[in-house]
Amino acid sequence: MANPLNVVAVSGSLNRPSRTLALVEHILERIQLDVPVNIRLIEVGNIAEGLANARKAADLPTQISADVKAIETADFLVVASPVYRASYTGLFKHLFDLVDHTSLIDVPVFLAATGGSDRHALVIDHQLRPLFSFFQALTLPIGVYGAESDFTNYQISNQDLIDRIDLAVARALPYLKHRHLPVSQPSELTAASI
Numbered sequence: 001m002a003n004p005l006n007v008v009a010v011s012g013s014l015n016r017p018s019r020t021l022a023l024v025e026h027i028l029e030r031i032q033l034d035v036p037v038n039i040r041l042i043e044v045g046n047i048a049e050g051l052a053n054a055r056k057a058a059d060l061p062t063q064i065s066a067d068v069k070a071i072e073t074a075d076f077l078v079v080a081s082p083v084y085r086a087s088y089t090g091l092f093k094h095l096f097d098l099v100d101h102t103s104l105i106d107v108p109v110f111l112a113a114t115g116g117s118d119r120h121a122l123v124i125d126h127q128l129r130p131l132f133s134f135f136q137a138l139t140l141p142i143g144v145y146g147a148e149s150d151f152t153n154y155q156i157s158n159q160d161l162i163d164r165i166d167l168a169v170a171r172a173l174p175y176l177k178h179r180h181l182p183v184s185q186p187s188e189l190t191a192a193s194i
Contacts, residue, residue, distance in 0.1 A: 004036040005176060008074040012081030012092030014045040017154040019114045020082045023146050026156055027078050027112060030169045035176045037076075042067045044091050051091055057098045068095070072103035076110070076176055077137070083115035083123045088131075096131065104135035108175040110168065111143035121145040140175065142168040 009028055013020040021043060028039055044051070050061040057068060071077065081088035111128045113120070124143035132139045144165050150158035156165075 004038045005075040006040070006070075006073065007031065007037045007076045007078065008040045008042065008070050009078040010042045010044065010071070010080070010092070010095065012044045012079075012089045013114075014048055014089065014091065016043070016045055018043075018045070018082075019146060019148065019151045019154055020080050020112075022151065022154050022156060023112055023114055023144065024078060024080045026162075027080075027110060027144065027165055027169065030165055031078075031172075031176070034169070034173055040067075040070045040074075042070070042095075044089065044095060047095075048091055051095060054098065057100075060098065068098050071095075071099050074107060076108050077104070078110045078112065079128065079132075080112035080114065081123075081128070083113055083120040086120065087123065087127045088113070093131070096135075099135070101135060104132070104137040107135075107137045108172065109137045109139050110172055111139055112145070113143070114146045114148075116148050118145075118147050121147075138175065140168065140172050142171050144168050 007028070009024050011018065011021045011024045031037060047064050047067065050064045054060045057065065060068065081092045109132045111124050113123045113128065115123065124145055128143070129139050146156065146161050150156060150161045156162060
């Protein structure tokens with residue numbers, strides 16, 4: 001039997017309670033229904049001070065350095081940020097500035113964001129997708145955006161958003177189940193097969 005996937009989730013919100021965190025937690029709960037996972041949740045608000053004071057990875061406190069290492073070795077990432085002035089938060093970006101640029105090649109990434117209104121929904125395709133394309137990560141086809149009106153008391157209350165999450169997870173499952181399969185050793189190439 002294959003080992004559980006190492007899933008690392010990053011919530012870019014600096015506040016708690018947070019609609020962004022609620023969205024991330026709902027996505028993680030939905031993924032767990034279909035795939036065995038080990039989850040590490042990184043809340044940028046919890047590491048803000050140590051993160052802001054680090055100009056390079058070597059400057060990071062031990063706990064945040066471990067968070068960066070978890071991102072770099074994840075089987076699957078769930079990333080979400082609130083939208084501030086048409087983009088993700090600065091500390092969310094700074095966290096990924098400290099991630100090794102070769103560590104996320106071909107890693108599936110589930111993109112999500114929250115904002116005050118639907119007018120910010122394009123942040124997924126215009127900001128998040130290019131960021132993870134730089135890392136050569138595999139950004140999943142469907143992102144999830146939640147507006148303030150989709151939440152009540154920091155919990156998702158709009159069935160359309162829940163349905164969108166279900167669809168995005170369903171479309172992500174082939175990528176996750178493929179990574180969940182045990183790795184077989186490649187057979188040696190023979191001269192005849194070359």
